[in-house]
Amino acid sequence: MGREAEGNPLDDRTKPPTTGEGETNMSLIYLDNAATSWPKPEVTLEAMIRCQRTVGGSPGRSGHRFSIEAGRIVYGAREALARLFRVRDPLRIALTKNSTEALNIALLGLLQPGDHVVTAGMEHNSVMRPLRFLATQGVELTIAACSPRGELDPQDIRNAFRPNTRAVVLTHASNVTGTILPVAEIAAIAREQNVLACVDAAQTAGVLPIDVEGMGIDLLAFTGHKSLYGPQGTGGLYIRKGLEQRIAPLMRGGTGSRSEHEEQPDYMPDKYESGTPNTIGLSGLAAGVDWVLEQGLETIRAREEILTRRFLDLLEGLGNEVTIYGPRGTGNRTSVVSFNLRKIAPSEAALFFDEEFGILCRPGLHCAPAAHRTIGTFPRGTLRFSFGFFNTEADVDRAAEAISRLLRG
Amino acid sequence: MHANEPFSVVLVESVGHALQAEKWFKAAGIPCRLIPVPRHLSSDCGVCLRFHSDFQTQVEEILAGRLDYFEIARLSELD
Numbered sequence: 228m229g230r231e232a233e234g235n236p237l238d239d240r241t242k243p244p245t246t247g248e249g250e251t252n253m254s255l256i257y258l259d260n261a262a263t264s265w266p267k268p269e270v271t272l273e274a275m276i277r278c279q280r281t282v283g284g285s286p287g288r289s290g291h292r293f294s295i296e297a298g299r300i301v302y303g304a305r306e307a308l309a310r311l312f313r314v315r316d317p318l319r320i321a322l323t324k325n326s327t328e329a330l331n332i333a334l335l336g337l338l339q340p341g342d343h344v345v346t347a348g349m350e351h352n353s354v355m356r357p358l359r360f361l362a363t364q365g366v367e368l369t370i371a372a373c374s375p376r377g378e379l380d381p382q383d384i385r386n387a388f389r390p391n392t393r394a395v396v397l398t399h400a401s402n403v404t405g406t407i408l409p410v411a412e413i414a415a416i417a418r419e420q421n422v423l424a425c426v427d428a429a430q431t432a433g434v435l436p437i438d439v440e441g442m443g444i445d446l447l448a449f450t451g452h453k454s455l456y457g458p459q460g461t462g463g464l465y466i467r468k469g470l471e472q473r474i475a476p477l478m479r480g481g482t483g484s485r486s487e488h489e490e491q492p493d494y495m496p497d498k499y500e501s502g503t504p505n506t507i508g509l510s511g512l513a514a515g516v517d518w519v520l521e522q523g524l525e526t527i528r529a530r531e532e533i534l535t536r537r538f539l540d541l542l543e544g545l546g547n548e549v550t551i552y553g554p555r556g557t558g559n560r561t562s563v564v565s566f567n568l569r570k571i572a573p574s575e576a577a578l579f580f581d582e583e584f585g586i587l588c589r590p591g592l593h594c595a596p597a598a599h600r601t602i603g604t605f606p607r608g609t610l611r612f613s614f615g616f617f618n619t620e621a622d623v624d625r626a627a628e629a630i631s632r633l634l635r636g
Numbered sequence: 637m638h639a640n641e642p643f644s645v646v647l648v649e650s651v652g653h654a655l656q657a658e659k660w661f662k663a664a665g666i667p668c669r670l671i672p673v674p675r676h677l678s679s680d681c682g683v684c685l686r687f688h689s690d691f692q693t694q695v696e697e698i699l700a701g702r703l704d705y706f707e708i709a710r711l712s713e714l715d
Binding site for chain 1: 683
């Protein structure tokens with residue numbers, strides 16, 4: 228395959244990271260890409276090393292060449308993200324440390340006591356916890372129900388709107404079942420009703436096409452370390468032009484701009500970017516996003532669909548000992564597969580897969596108790612296998628073999 | 637660029653805006669350079685974009701309608 232000929236980072240898989248105890252002879256199969264992608268493309272790692280080794284300055288904090296070069300790196304990350312999300316002005320993207328921070332800025336900064344906000348039953352705690360907190364502060368909250376497969380009927384969102392509804396907040400795809408939610412349709416309904424559409428793209432940025440302006444998304448939160456193949460500690464929030472006037476920052480402090488003023492700047496992106504940013508991380512994020520754009524979203528998505536289809540087929544072949552959650556097709560889901568084994572707790576199974584097969588997955592509730600209630604797996608949780616671009620058919624087959632072995636005891 | 641030639645600077649709101657403007661100028665073939673904001677123009681610790689004053693009209697045209705805030709200032713010969 229051409230992809231491999233160009234240098235698949237997994238060529239080094241025979242030399243996995245050591246545990247520090249000399250255990251290096253077992254091949255690892257990483258199937259926790261929904262938590263964070265691994266491995267990263269070499270360009271991501273190279274960019275970060277180059278940044279720390281040769282740039283070193285603090286962006287926007289001085290006029291010397293190091294500082295300007297650091298500024299270029301940060302601006303380059305904004306530009307790459309703007310290309311990916313079809314944002315005309317890169318400065319509409321505030322850089323954050325992750326999707327959670329971006330969602331907190333959007334929700335805590337926007338919603339006031341007396342406002343009404345709508346979300347749905349597949350949300351991660353990155354949305355639910357800020358909303359539950361806001362509900363204690365006088366914000367009205369409606370959670371639209373989803374089907375047991377995590378699907379959402381846009382009409383249920385429309386029906387939830389009230390005269391004081393300020394925003395609808397939705398995940399683009401569930402981190403538990405992979406179910407893709409109809410965010411464009413809902414954003415269109417929201418716009419009709421003068422309600423803001425806030426989308427959490429933690430699971431989809433870099434896999435599904437996102438055109439914020441074309442889809443009518445007002446606020447888009449994303450993380451850099453999943454399908455954008457950047458490092459942890461990177462992410463951002465796209466804010467539609469003018470909305471920054473309605474969204475208070477979470478933090479205030481030094482921005483390198485308007486230093487003569489003791490008040491926070493009121494413009495993008497400085498309003499939301501106090502303190503020295505993660506320039507090194509952002510250098511890696513820019514490289515990761517460029518790499519994603521070079522591969523093409525269609526190629527990445529097609530690859531992940533092949534792996535997901537193969538895994539779903541193999542799981543189904545294991546019979547009624549296995550319960551699979553989420554959509555059965557691959558067109559309306561991402562590469563996240565949740566399932567349960569009838570007599571074995573998810574945590575026990577995950578330990579077995581790790582110890583016996585070197586397969587790394589994630590058991591439990593995945594920080595999304597609401598989603599597990601929706602699909603009927605609360606509080607037990609599920610086993611979640613999530614595939615990335617660097618996984619192979621052999622990984623999928625090995626995963627199915629491990630499950631089969633565990634079932635046979 | 638000779639030291640005695642007339643230069644102007646564009647003052648913007650942040651380094652991001654300066655880098656954005658720099659791209660527009662370069663695309664339009666206008667030579668420019670990011671420099672620290674001269675003290676007599678602003679106490680801001682950021683950067684501004686220096687260009688030859690001959691390009692002032694072109695610079696104004698490029699920035700109009702694209703940046704919410706900008707200011708163009710002439711650098712004195714002492715600068």
